[in-house]
Amino acid sequence: MPQRASVDREVTAKESYDETISLLQQLPEQYRIVLFLRFVEENSIESTAEVMKHSYKSVQALQYRAQKKLMDLARKEAE
Numbered sequence: 001m002p003q004r005a006s007v008d009r010e011v012t013a014k015e016s017y018d019e020t021i022s023l024l025q026q027l028p029e030q031y032r033i034v035l036f037l038r039f040v041e042e043n044s045i046e047s048t049a050e051v052m053k054h055s056y057k058s059v060q061a062l063q064y065r066a067q068k069k070l071m072d073l074a075r076k077e078a079e
Helices: 002-025 029-040 045-052 056-078
Strands: none
Touching: 002 029, 002 056, 029 045, 029 056, 045 056
């Protein structure tokens, strides 16, 4: 049975990954970029601002709005 549990976890992880990608694709490009730079590339706000040619405060606000929109989409999808 342990092999079955492993397969179940793998399927669940794949479904979760696919759902996350689907949600991210629904975001505006600037939201996707800021989330990618901050959480995938693990850039600081300062370096993200430099890459995006935005101010520090602009990146903070953009990241906040991107995360909020992503959560709203996830909640809507779960309904």
